[in-house]
Amino acid sequence: MMRRLLMCALGMLAATGAVGQVPFDMSPELNLRVVPEAPTIAEEQPVAPAAPAPAAVTRLERHILPQTGIRFEGEIGTRAFDFYLTAGQAAASANLDMSVLNAIVVAPEYSELxxxxxxxEVxxxxxxYANGPSSVVLEVPEGLLAAGRNRIEIAIDQRHRTDCSVSSTYELWTEVYSANTVLDLAGENxxxxxxxxxxxAIGLNADGATELRLFIPQIETSEARTAALRLAQYLALALRTPAVEITLVEGLTDVFDFSGLTVVMGTAGALPPELAQLAGQAQGGPIAGMADPAALPNTLLVSGPDWAAVETAARSLMPDTAGAEADLGGLRSDLPDLVPVISGRTSIALSELGVDTLAFNGRRYHTALRxxxxxxxxxDMYSEAELVLDAAYSPAVQPGSQLEIxxxxxxxxxxPILRTEGGTFRNSRLRIPxxxxxxxxxxxxxxxxxxxxEDTVCPPGLSGRAAARFLFSADSRIAFPDFGRMAQYPDLSALAGTGMPYTGGGDVPVLVADGSSSMQAAMMLMSRLALSSGRVIEARAVASDELDxxxxxxxxxxxxxxxxxxxARGRIVDLDSSGSLPVIGSGEDALQRWQESAGVPSGNVIERVQGWVADQLDLAPENFWLFRREDGAYLPQSADAAVISQVHQSEGGVWTLLTIPNGDAFVEATARLVSPTHWQQVAGRxxxxxxxxxxxxxxxxxxxTLVPTQPLSFSNLRLVAANWMSTNVLGYALLLAAAVVLLTIATSLLLRAGRRDK
Incomplete structure (x- = not known):
């Protein structure tokens, strides 16, 4: 009876506050509690005055394209993406509004979008649309959209107005702009x-990223920073977005005007006045759920009585697909097809990777897979994959045609395609280094x-009505051999692609400098690592004296x-105010690196010869060194450039440093570094x-430095040795010479022994 009275009192109190009772969505696997057995009524906590409810929104425009748009180049192309909807959004009447621009040389009578x-097909x-970005409106049939995951596919087939040459296909392009390409849904709120x-279903903004606004009242504490670094990763994976834009705020303002997701994270005692009604629930256990949309639309609360409970609540946001070992497809909305993780010898049909069989009548066919x-x-220096190709071409195809990978x-x-009477590629194995x-x-x-x-003659109308001349079969396969497995440091490409060496190894110390910009940059870095690898780094915020x-x-x-x-440990140096190099790491080496990156030629004749030979053999000069020199310090080329550096410490740890000379540009430069376009270029040290x-x-x-990651086996050591010797050409040559000398000596001894026996 007392419990019923208590619940009634809580309901009456909630009716007068700014926030209604929150319908929390808890993770059943974690057994998160919503209400403690003896709840505390938060009567004495300040409650924000109720704000007048805004007028109901009758339409919703959902951006669905990643980045700023998609560009098709050449004669054909297909791009597919996922987008997510709530049940209400899926049931609403919808139009697809698109903004399209194409090259003026595209012939509309032979080209189709x-x-x-x-x-x-909608x-x-x-x-x-060559006169300027043009609006295209397509009606989406009722019942076609589904709650949850949906897929949109945009395909183009375009031809040149007057030219039939291969070179003319590089003039063809069509661009679909994200800013004005939206799913227009009719309905209230x-x-x-x-x-x-x-x-x-929060969706993307006009730049193809999901906006996150985080309010963390205790952000200056190490516990809050640890939770924030992990929360950024949980949210990135839960949102399935190609990219996130993170902003730290100091209060809940303009919630009705914000199109992204607002997140409040903190212990129960630190919740803002707008959420004071829920402090009693948070005192009883971890809670994670959406606030009342009438008062705080699209606001996620992550809380609990202490930081351990807050971490439990935050972890419940992580989707079941996180940490997938075999397939990264569906990890983000820009990865709609299967993305298999190759760990050794295997063969995969291209049809499983989203490639379609196509009969083509143009000059330049292309397709892509991941x-x-x-x-x-x-x-990377010795092994080869294979494209097991099933394709055919007509007798019209002449020598000089070729297939490029x-x-x-x-x-x-x-x-090269050499036959002139037509032919087929049937299980033809094309090597791919x-x-x-x-x-x-x-x-x-x-x-x-x-x-x-006929393309050379190019009679009128041929561009669009030529007979099919090439057939590409999706039954073609890509085959991978067994390959060496060995970690190497420094290697920023492994960090960018997989989070190595920070995933799966327990807590990772993360030092974040003072200031909100540093914390914001750290959260953007963590979210990008999660979106690239599908894994979460167990970050733990530490002070500088705690680093080992x-x-x-x-x-x-x-x-x-x-x-x-x-x-110095990160091997980064800067110019001081007088323009000289401070004594940090190797200043001389930093100057040499600056000369190399600026294209200043070296005065050393031997190094010039090494460089020339390396260029001819498509190798690096370092491949000809017997004893490799240590990397020196890097001198940033721009004060506004974000720099990420990785160093294998002599004590054994791998440290990754994200920094910038000009702190005022840190957030903007980091956002550019972790954008999908630039992040896939990150590599080296x-x-x-x-x-x-x-x-x-x-x-x-x-x-x-090579670090073993697999159990000791002869087969893996053989593959690793093959790649090492291919990387260290001079070392390999000396080993080969030594083997020849030993063989010569052994042969000489055997011959002498044979003569003595006679």
Whole structure:
């Protein structure tokens, strides 16, 4: 009876407050408690005055494209993405509004743009938008959208107005802009998220990222910082977004005008007045759920009586697919197809990777696929994958035609087409060197250049009505061999792709310099690592005197906010006010690196010869060194460039340092570094990008340390040795020479022994 009276009193109190009773969505696996057995009524806590409810919103525009848009180049192309909806959004009437612009040389009578949602075509129209970005409105059939995961696919087939040459296909492009490409839904307050399962339905902004606004009242404490670094990763995975934009705020303001997700995290005693009604619940156990949308729309509360409970509540946000070992597909909305993790010898049909069979009548066919490699992939200098190709081409195809394979934007293999009477590729094995493969997600691009006599003549109308001349079968397969497994440090590509060496190894000390900008940059870095690897780093905020050089660590802060010893260990130096190099690490080496990156030639003749030979053999000069020199300090080229550096400490730990000379630009530069376009370029021992840079500056290490990750076996040692000797050419030559000398000596001794026996 007393319990019923108590619940009634709580209900009456909630009716007068700014926040109604919150329908929390708890994780049953964690047995999170919502109400303690003896709840405390928060009568004495200040309650924010009720604000007048805004007028009901009758339409919702949902951005669905990643980044700022998608660009199709060439004659054909297909791009697919996932987007998520609540049940209410899926049931609403909807239109797809698109903003499209194409090159003026695209012939609309032979070119088409087609859009399908969940496998059903919703529109196909001529590509005729050369006069400027044009609006295209497509009606979405009722019942086509589904609650939860949906898929949109945009395909183009375009031809040149007047030119039939292969070179003319590089003039063809069509761009779909994210800012004005939205799913337009009709209904009241459809943007409200009331269930944790619907968090991905928060959606994207015009830049193709999900906006997060975090209010953490106790952010200056180490416990709150630890929880915040982990929360950023949980949320990134739960939202299934290509990218997140994180902002730290100091209060709950303008909640009705914010289109992203607002998150409040703290212990029960530190909750803001707007959530004071829930302090009693938070005192009883961990809670995680959406606040009353009428008062605090799209506001997520993560709380508990202490920080251990807050961490439990935050962890409940992580989706079941996090940490997947075999497939990274669906990890983000820009990865709608299977992305298998390759750990050794295997063969996969391209149809499983989202590639379709296609008969093509153009000049330049291309398709793309993705796969992932483990963090300890060590076969980039010797091993080869294979494309087991099933395809056919017509007798019209002439010699000079060829098939090209690109991996991560770099040319990997070129195969000429020599026969002139037509032919087929049936189980034809095309070798693909693994030089440009990297840990984490890789993208392979297959392109076929087709030359014909009729294209040379180019009669009127041929561009769009030529007969099919090439058939690519999705039964083609990509085959991987067994490859060496060995971690190497420093290796920022492994960090960027898999979170190595910080995932799966327990707590990771993270030093974050003072200031909200450093914390914001650290959370953006953590979220990007989670989105790249599908795993969570168990970050633990520490002070500088708690760092152990024998253990792995991450350090984030502007150069002015970090001790000079930390900068020295991170091998980063800066110019002082007089323009001279301070004595940190190796200043002479920093100057040499600056000369190399600036293109200043060395005066050493031997080094010039080494460089020339390396260029001819597509190797680095370091491959010809017998004893590799240690990496020196890096001198940042720009005060506004975010720099990420990784160093294997002599004591055994691997330290990764994210810093910038100008602290005022830290957040903006870090956001640019962790954007999908730039993050996939991160590699080597140092990567840097400024706020206006189009590409990432990468410095490769001179010397790396190999660290075993697999049980000792002869087969793996053999593969590792093969890659090491391919990397260290001079060492391999000396070993080979030594083997020849030993063989000669052994042969001589055997011959002498034979003569004595006679």
């Amino acid at each position: 087609a859009v399908s949602i969940n496998g059903t 529109g196909a129209m001529p590509i005729e 459809l943007g409200h998220i009331e269930d944790l399962a619907d968090l991905p 796969f992932a490699l483990p963090a300890d992939f060590y076969a 690109y991996v991560n934007g770099q040319i990997a293999s070129v195969i 693994m030089t440009n493969f990297r840990p984490g997600i890789n993208e392979m691009y297959i392109e076929t250049i087709l030359l014909t006599q 050089a024998g253990a792995n660590a991450i350090i984030v802060g502007p150069m002015a906010g970090l001790d000079r010893e930390l900068l 140092v990567s840097a990008v400024g706020v206006a840079d189009e590409s990432v500056l990468v410095l490769q290490p001179r010397n790396v």
